[in-house]
Amino acid sequence: MKALSSELLRDIAHIQNIPIIPLILEVVCRSTGMGFAAVARVTEDKWIACSVRDEIAFGLTPGGELPLETTICHEIRQSGQGVIIDQVSADAHFCTHRTPLQYGFQSYISIPIILPDGQFFGTLCAIDPAPALLNNTKTIGMFTAFTELIAFHVAQQRLLEQQTRALAETVQELGESRDENRQYRHISNHNLQEPLRKLRMFSSMLTDPITPPDAAKTQALAARINDSARRISMMIRDLSDFSGTPAQHNFEQVDLQQVIRIVSSQLGVTVQAGPIPPIKAVREQMEQLFFQLLDNAVKFAKPGVVPEVHITTMTDANEMAIIVDDNGIGIAPSQLEKIFDLFSRLSTDLPMDSFGMGLAFCRKIVRQHGGRIEAESRDDGARIRIVFPTA
16 A cells, blocks of 8 residues: 555544543443444545554554455445444345455444534444444434544644644744844945945045046046945845745746756756656746856856756655756855855856845745755855755
8 A cells, every 4th residue: 555645644643642532432342342443534545544442353553554445434435424233244235245244343333523624534433243232322422422522623633733834934934034134234234335335435535625636536436436336226126126026826836847948048058957846836936046046057167167057856755855066166165154145245256247146036935935945065066955845
């Protein structure tokens, strides 16, 4: 059988985290005289035991599965109605049914567990090789009350899990917001102050009445003033673009290999990429992400060396890591902590229209997709590792 999904594993954990479940199964066995009772999670294609009391060596333990088509619970899921059999051999409908014949039981009761939102979760069931008096108001009422109690607890477990996840996301968003605020403060106190200082200095020199008029000097100072003003304007533009990158919700299945082919063609950079699974993402932001990554490989290429990029992936049940390696100048270990900050630059030899915003945009996009991004220092280039959730 296939491995259980993370969702089904959580459902099993939810049942096992309800303290009253073992007592319910004990009461079921004691009151009916039956030797096996269980809470089962039943889906379209699986029957899974979440909690079990086994006094007849039936052989199931929590997490154990039965082929769905061999169970009566499959029929209960379809009809939404419980099934009660006092004695299989005397029941006109079930005396030839394959399930009791296969598993060797004579008495059987299974009542559906319906969550408050109407979702079918599974069943509370019991079996025994001997007949039992089950089809009566007392037994049916007891099972119905138990299934309602189980449904209530499962719903509360799910709600608690959602609230915990929401809280974790809020804490993460708060941390990211604080990180961006830290960067904005640094920009205000440092990055923008330097060109402003130059503006003031050059302006005062230009208007200093003590200095004799000099056309060449005036022209040079005016050029420096214009350059400083241009730098401030470009920084403000980049900040505006960065703060205007919204957390979009138009997620779709995105073919990342196609995105990489398009971007690498635009930039004229050679990319060797292994198989990359598609991911649920905002297409425009994925295009911007890989544009910035590949553009960095071009900007930070070694002199006289044609830039090349290698992209590989690693996946597990919950995450996909995309590793982007280039053959450029690399990243100094001292730069690793701040390389994703706004206006962080590896080199002062870059053209004026480059302020080190690319990786800051990359981190914001990756965070908006619930992932993380980090840089590694290598001898023969730079490595960027991006991890996206897949579950």
